[in-house]
Amino acid sequence: QMELAESGGGSVQAGGSLTLSCGPSHETLSRYSMAWFRQAPGKEREFVASISWTGNTKTYGNAVKGRFTISRGDAENTANLQLNRLKVEDTAVYYCAAALSVVTVVDAPENYDNWGQGTQVTVSS
Numbered sequence: 001q002m003e004l005a006e007s008g009g010g011s012v013q014a015g016g017s018l019t020l021s022c023g024p025s026h027e028t029l030s031r032y033s034m035a036w037f038r039q040a041p042g043k044e045r046e047f048v049a050s051i052s053w054t055g056n057t058k059t060y061g062n063a064v065k066g067r068f069t070i071s072r073g074d075a076e077n078t079a080n081l082q083l084n085r086l087k088v089e090d091t092a093v094y095y096c097a098a099a100l101s102v103v104t105v106v107d108a109p110e111n112y113d114n115w116g117q118g119t120q121v122t123v124s125s
């Protein structure tokens with residue numbers, strides 16, 4: 001399995017912005033479908049966003065649509081998540097996920113077989 005590492009989490013006030021990044025240790029992400037999920041304390045893991053291996057198809061969860069943007073970084077070795085207009089309810093651990101295949105049901109965690117350890121995002125009022 002590929003090791004993934006997230007970075008960019010932190011604490012911010014409501015209305016602020018953060019940029020999360022996800023990268024593998026030793027290989028390119030160019031052939032992988034990528035996604036971000038999040039999990040708040042006491043809640044199930046929630047789909048945030050996904051991007052196809054071509055970068056042409058992006059999908060967002062209803063809770064973040066219009067505020068978050070997923071993208072691939074330069075040289076196809078990172079997957080980034082821009083978080084804008086953050087809300088208190090966006091507080092969670094954010095996880096990066098990857099699948100070496102075309103993912104048809106992008107919001108199902110079981111369709112991804114590579115995961116990072118997560119990065120904490122805390123939004124205060």
